[in-house]
Amino acid sequence: MMFVLIGLWTIGLLLIVTDPKRRTTRWIASIAFTGGSGGLSAVIDDTLKPLFYDKGWLTEPVAKILIQIETTCSLICYYGLPYTFLMFTIVYHPNYAVWSSRKTWVPWALLVPVLLSFGFDPVKDDPIPYRYVTLWTTPYIMAGIAILVHATLKERNTFFRKHRILTTLAAAPTLFFALFTLYVLPTYFGLYEMWRYNSWLIGFTLAVILISSFRYGFMGLQISIQNQKLDYTLRAITSGTSILNHAIKNDVGKIRLFSEKIQSEADQPDPHQLRDDIRVIITASQHIYDMIYRIQGQTQDVELHPDNVHLDQLLEQCVATLLPAMNEIEVERDFRYTGTIWGDKAQLAEVFTNVLTNAVEAMPGGGLLTVKLTETKRNITVEIKDTGIGMDKKQQKQVFDPFYTTKGGKKFNFGLGMSYCYHVIQKHKGSMHIHSKPGEGTAVFINFSKKERGKR
Incomplete structure (x- = not known):
């Protein structure tokens, strides 16, 4: 047990020490300390009491202190x-992020059964009131395992999914x-000493943590060599600058398209159309x-205003700015939410x-x-659907990964568009999902919680 x-x-x-500010780090550290x-x-x-007895140090006051510490640690x-x-x-x-904004009372409610345990007297010689x-404890642990598995299955980013698999x-x-x-x-069953076999499973857990810390990083714990840190830094720099390049590229393209449109219509200007184009x-x-x-x-990080x-x-507005590029594309709008x-x-x-x-x-x-905006009981949903080439399951699993792109032939594509979008929607406490099949088009669903609407 040592x-x-x-x-x-x-x-x-x-x-x-590695990451004290993150909630997940603090809670998993708490698991380590309680275990x-x-x-x-x-x-x-098993060790200190026999040792103190052999050395003649186990006086009555010392024995009481050791028993008190042992009981406290056990509880x-x-x-x-x-x-x-x-x-x-x-x-x-x-x-x-969504749960915490709705149910801030959950941590305190879950603490109530723990505190009530101190009000029950254990059976003679039992350390706790087992019944x-x-x-x-049974529903707590089983629910925790179920949440871990669900979190792993729900994760769309393959990089983060690997970490969730290791954590689970x-x-x-x-x-x-x-x-x-x-x-x-x-x-x-009256079997009180089986807990001693926990050390075998805990040894397995420590091995997983140690190996994954060297190779991937584990819950903020990263035991790495210098070139791994350098690679992370370079990718972070590339990510930040490429997101800006991506945004600028899109808007410069709009400016070019509408400038050419104004130039082509210079001989026969329509004042209303001209004003609309200039506004774009x-x-x-x-x-x-x-x-x-x-x-x-x-x-x-991306900062929200x-x-x-x-x-x-x-x-x-976003649809209007892309209209000049929509050759032979019909746009269907269905906006049922105006809040x-x-x-x-x-x-x-x-x-x-x-x-x-x-x-x-x-x-x-x-x-x-098709561009839809609908309202449900809990969410406001944006749906953007096309009838294009679609994606297979492998592409869908990777579409939110940084630096992944299906447009490898394009010089100025950095594979950061959907990763950035996913991150921004998460910052808004929303969710983003993609449904697609090869040859049948793609639908992107962006959900915003009604809890976040209309704040001032």
Whole structure:
């Protein structure tokens, strides 16, 4: 058990030191510390007490102190492990940002059964009231495992999915085994010493964490060589500058198209049409200006400047700017929601323009572009659908990955459009999904929570 204590507390300490501000890091470190507390309890009982007795140090005051520490550590493990595990899985889930804005009371409600455990008296010689504790620890641990698996299946980014698989592999088997050895077997079968076999599973967990930390990084813990850090930095710089290039390229293209349109109609100008075309050029140039100031440096995150945004008007503007490029493409609009959401107009315009541009480029021979804005009980949904070439399942799995592109022949394509869009929508506490089949077109669904609409 000394190995369990040292291993778990070392991992917990490294995680906290490496990335103390991230919720997921703090909660998984809490799992390590609560699990390690059980190891410390066993070390006191199996090692320190016999050692102190042999040395003649086990006086009555010392024995009382050791018993008190042993009992406290044991309770931290029994009561703290299921709670910290469940809280970690909730925070770790991709939908946590949406959940946390709706149900801030959940962490406190989940703590109630833990605190009530102190009000029950255990059966003689039992460390805890097994009958009661097993009633809440079983659903906590099983729910945590289910959330971990669901989070892995839900992850669309293949890079992050790899990390989620490793996390599930490290945590789920160990906690499932602990459920039986710590709670179920003592409660229903009277087997109290099976917890000693936990060390084998914990050793497996530590091996997964150690290997994945060297190779991929694990929950913020990255044990890496210098060239790996350099590669990360270069990719971050490329990502920041390429997103700007992507945005500028789109708007410069609009300016060129509408400038050529104005030039071709110079002999027979239509004042109303001319004003509309000039307005598109002004909007495109303003968007370039806004995007430069939205992307905070080459290696920093996208910063939002939220305000009330009319999605129907914004979608109409984005469609209008692409009309000159829509040869033989019919546009069908269906806007059933005319309210506002709380969002960054410049970033959302870039998202919609990216998705619309992809749809137009997927229909080089013409087709139907459908743009819908609908309202459900919980969400406001933007649907952009084309009748183009579509994508296979492999392409759909990678479409949100940074630096992945299906347009390898284009010089100025950086493979960051959909990755950027996905990131911006997540920052708005929304979700983005793609449905597509080869030869049958592609539909992109962007959902915004009604909780985020109309804020001031």
